[in-house]
Amino acid sequence: MKDIRPGTVYIIGAGPGDPELLTIRGQHILEHADLVVYADSLVNPELLAYCQSGAEVVTSSDRDLQDIVGVMTKGAQSGKVVARLHSGDPAIYGAMAEQIQALRAQEVPFEIVPGVSAVFAAAAVIERELTVPGESQTVILTRVQGRASQVPASASLESLARHQATVAIFLSAALGHKVSRELQAAGHSPDALVCIVYRATWEDQQIVWSTVARLAEDLRTAGIHRQALILVGPAITHDGLQRSRLYDEAFGHLFRRPKGPKP
Numbered sequence: 001m002k003d004i005r006p007g008t009v010y011i012i013g014a015g016p017g018d019p020e021l022l023t024i025r026g027q028h029i030l031e032h033a034d035l036v037v038y039a040d041s042l043v044n045p046e047l048l049a050y051c052q053s054g055a056e057v058v059t060s061s062d063r064d065l066q067d068i069v070g071v072m073t074k075g076a077q078s079g080k081v082v083a084r085l086h087s088g089d090p091a092i093y094g095a096m097a098e099q100i101q102a103l104r105a106q107e108v109p110f111e112i113v114p115g116v117s118a119v120f121a122a123a124a125v126i127e128r129e130l131t132v133p134g135e136s137q138t139v140i141l142t143r144v145q146g147r148a149s150q151v152p153a154s155a156s157l158e159s160l161a162r163h164q165a166t167v168a169i170f171l172s173a174a175l176g177h178k179v180s181r182e183l184q185a186a187g188h189s190p191d192a193l194v195c196i197v198y199r200a201t202w203e204d205q206q207i208v209w210s211t212v213a214r215l216a217e218d219l220r221t222a223g224i225h226r227q228a229l230i231l232v233g234p235a236i237t238h239d240g241l242q243r244s245r246l247y248d249e250a251f252g253h254l255f256r257r258p259k260g261p262k263p
């Protein structure tokens with residue numbers, strides 16, 4: 001087991017919801033943490049069962065970033081093992097950049113422990129490969145512009161969705177009309193299938209198959225306006241029946257010689 005150092009902030013990806021999807025490194029750190037700061041709106045509280053009985057637990061949904069960094073910095077500077085639990089992977093829509101910038105400025109040591117992002121949990125629960133040969137070899141993780149977020153015009157959903165790649169749209173379940181409009185402006189057929197995955201891997205998970213045109217209505221009917229991913233693209237629509245050349249008998253690579261007629 002790698003060291004767990006007092007006076008350090010560990011920024012941990014807590015995974016999409018199912019507590020068994022935490023990494024072993026994440027679990028070890030939680031077992032040793034003196035202070036745990038966790039995003040209670042999206043992180044499963046069952047993960048706190050890994051913490052030692054005396055650990056202090058602080059929620060982050062009711063605090064601003066400055067406040068959160070202040071709590072973590074104070075904890076680390078007093079010699080505590082600090083665990084900051086983020087939903088999914090902290091590198092995706094986790095405001096991690098601002099936190100590590102502030103920790104660096106205070107010379108607080110930190111380590112980032114990756115987690116299972118919602119995009120991979122969603123692919124697992126709908127049983128789709130996101131990169132199917134001949135369908136899509138590219139995955140775009142994006143969102144539409146919301147009230148608080150700034151999405152550069154050059155990276156709007158309308159411009160990205162033109163590539164016909166697999167597109168995973170975060171943080172946009174309340175903006176179904178906008179998603180639908182931008183997908184159609186990018187050339188997606190109104191009848192093209194779209195998958196909505198609400199709270200992937202949680203007990204109340206929902207999978208709703210919709211279409212580009214019906215997206216907003218289906219989100220409303222299902223009562224989904226947050227904690228959902230919207231997946232679009234040919235690899236989502238089809239179920240990946242075209243075989244990858246990697247496993248083709250005739251295709252050899254470093255670890256396997258191709259089968260073929262004997263010379």
Ligand SMILES: C[S@@+](CC[C@H](N)C(=O)[O-])C[C@H]1O[C@@H](n2cnc3c(N)ncnc32)[C@H](O)[C@@H]1O
Nearest residue numbers: 016088089092093117118170171199200228229
């Ligand atoms: C603040 S972002 C955090 C993303 C997270 N860092 C990740 O890697 O999955 C929150 C958004 O992620 C998506 N999300 C997070 N957990 C989810 C889950 N279990 N199922 C579906 N979408 C989820 C939703 O789009 C939600 O609005």
